[in-house]
Amino acid sequence: MDIWILVIALLVIAIILFVISMYSKDSNNVEEQLSEFSVQQSQELYSIKSRISELERTQRQVVANNNVDYSSEAEELSTAIEEEILPESISDMTREDVIRLYSQGYTMHEIAHEVKVSPQVVQHVIDDYIENR
Structure with missing residues (x-):
């Protein structure tokens, strides 16, 4: 019976403390902080x-500011590159090396460095290869 009195006393104290905590000013502080x-x-x-x-x-x-018409300059440059790069200027072996390296996923600059030709030549060979597939 002594245990039940102790349990009831603790329960009453817990309820009283809970009610007191609900009406304390701390809730206003939380609302102010949230705001x-x-x-x-x-x-x-x-x-x-x-x-x-x-x-x-x-x-x-x-x-x-940078929206300048570069189309005429690009056409002139591509014409100059095409005139400079003749398909006959590189050997068949070099073409095959470029295509092989391209197929393996190498970049233009890596292929140009490996085959020892300019990146423009590599680009021309790859474009030619893609068109004629």
């Missing part, structure tokens, strides 16, 4: 959005 946190998050989000919009404006300006 302050949400305000800080809103300010940081606004700051990030304004930075992003500024970066986008800067990027648009850079693109607008």
Whole structure:
């Protein structure tokens, strides 16, 4: 019987402490902290959005400034490269080496270094190979 009195006394104390904790001023403090946190998050989000919009404006300006018509220069360059690179200027063995290395996944510069020709020649051989597959 003494144990039941002790259990009931502890249960009553626990209920009283729980009720006291519900009405304490600590809940107001938590609400204030939560409110302050949400305000800080809103300010940081606004700051990030304004930075992003500024970066986008800067990027648009850079693109607008660099939006020059290079098509005629590119055509002249490709014509000059085609005139400079004649299919007969490299041997069949070199062609086969370029195609083999290309098939193995080497980059243009790696192939050019390995075969000891210019990257433009490598590009021309690979383009020719792809067109005639």
